[in-house]
Amino acid sequence: MSELDLHWEDEERPRHHGRRRASEAQGKKNKKGRGGRTFLAFFLILVVFGGLALGVYVGIDKVKDMFSAPDYNGGGTGEVTVEILQGQLAAQIADTLQQKDVVKSAKAFVEAAKNDDRSRKLQPGFYNLRKQMKATAALTLLLDPKSRLINKVTLPEGLTWQETFKKLEEITKIPYADFENAAKDPKALGVGDVWYTRQDGKPRDPGIEGFLFPATYDFPPNVDAAGILKLIVARFNQEVEKIDFVNTVQSALHISPYEALVASSIAQVEGLDKDQAGIVRVLYNRVYTGKFPCNCLQVDSTVNYYLKITNKGAKPSTELLNSEIHNRNNPYNTHDFPGMPRGPISNPGTSALSAAMNPPKHDFFYFLAIDTQGNTAYAKTYKEFQALWDQAQKNGVK
Structure with a gap:
């Protein structure tokens, strides 16, 4: 390019007449060489502009990317x-x-x-x-x-493990027996060691009850029964960690997490969310204060739980037989045996778990549903409880 610049400078420079003939002669003498330089210049121009064109062609996709997103064509x-x-x-x-x-x-x-x-x-x-x-x-x-x-399953609060497995079978089409088999080893499903200790010395139920956290799940395709139960237990673990359940019940209530889980499972089936904390306090007052006969819970929901898991079906309290209430072969008999039952009687949700962590301080020893909406009333003495029961019956409670 520098040679081209020099060439065009020679063409523009003024010439003197005295040297014209000599210049023309010299031009004729060097005509061939001058043409060579012109050809070289033209060639270089082609090379330069050709290179620019190639650069534009090669970089066109990159330039496009600056203004539009790369995309596939078609349906894949x-x-x-x-x-x-x-x-x-x-x-x-x-x-x-x-x-x-x-x-x-x-x-x-x-x-x-x-x-x-x-x-x-x-x-x-x-x-x-x-x-x-x-x-x-x-x-x-x-x-x-x-x-x-579609593999979405909603597990409501308060289901038993049997009801949960039936619900899972219905939606996922995985046989009920597969869930039963997978549930035989709760530890393999993610139930931690902290849930295998009780402070009251009673034997612990070895099953999965209480750990099948109620929520809406969207399970991955091709997952088996064990995989589904692992996801559900993982959700339980996430929830109790989120609310700091284990540390709170140990430090504030001085009971084992498992016993608190049992209490929450009872409160889950006994009352509305707003009443569960008060119900839990009644349970704790009966079992841990030494001020209630035999330190027994004496709740019918544990009797009904045993009837359900033995395929006999739950009943209203007024229809329970004395032989069913005081069945000493029932490991969930809370009328004759002190303390919390051997395990949870349902799978509690966040409200019931929170209630078991932070029950209000009161000295009530009785509770019951006072109306058909399920609102709970409390009493300190059995006489007060009888008066509430009469009122409940007038309100249509059975």
């Missing part, structure tokens, strides 16, 4: 399972899709979601998608209910 191929978690943002979902090679770039999916109001209706769960899909096609498939692998 194959099959891949993707999980969308509760509360995930579009960017987080997009990252998952890119990692699974569903979309070419997370940015493409985010743009597709922004441009489609339906994306706000995207539900958590597992989906059958394809690899290398156009972002808009992937979003459309995620919004299609047929793409979602």
Whole structure:
């Protein structure tokens, strides 16, 4: 390029007449050489501009990426399972899709979601998608209910382990017996050692009751019974850790976590959420203060629990037989044996667990449902309890 500059300088410089002939002669003499330089300059121009063109051609995709997100074309191929978690943002979902090679770039999916109001209706769960899909096609498939692998199960508070397994069998189509077999080893499912100790010296129920935390679950596809129970127990562990259940009952109440779990399971089936803490205090007053006959709970819910798990069916308290209430072969008999029963009688939720941790301080020893809405009333003496019972019957309580 420097030679070209010099050449055009010679063409522009003024010439003197006295030297014109000599210059022309010299020009004729060097005509061939001058043409060589011109050709070289032209060649260099072609090389330079050709290189620029090549650079533009090679870098065009990179330039495009600066203004638009890389995206696949078409509906994709194959099959891949993707999980969308509760509360995930579009960017987080997009990252998952890119990692699974569903979309070419997370940015493409985010743009597709922004441009489609339906994306706000995207539900958590597992989906059958394809690899290398156009972002808009992937979003459309995620919004299609047929793409979602329905394995959602809602476990209400207060179910027994039997009722829980029946519910799981109904939704997942996994045989009830598979859950029974998996539940034979609670430790393998995640139940920790802290739940295997009692301070009252009574034997502990070896089963899974109490640890099947009530919640809504969306289980992964192809999971077996053991895998499902592990997820449920893991949720229980997360919840008790979140509310600091173990440390609180040990330090504040000076009882074992397992005994508090038993109390919460009774409160779960005996009263409304708002009344569970007061019910727990009655249970603790009966068992731990030494001021109630035989330190026995004397609650009918434990009798009914035994009837349920032995396939006899629960009954209203007024219909329970004396032989059922005082059955000494019933390990959950709380009318004749002191202390908490051998294990939980239901699977309590957060409200009942919290109630077992922080019961109010009062000296009531009796409680009962005072109306058909399930509201609880309390009494200090049996005479007061009888008066409340008469009122409850007038209110239609059976």
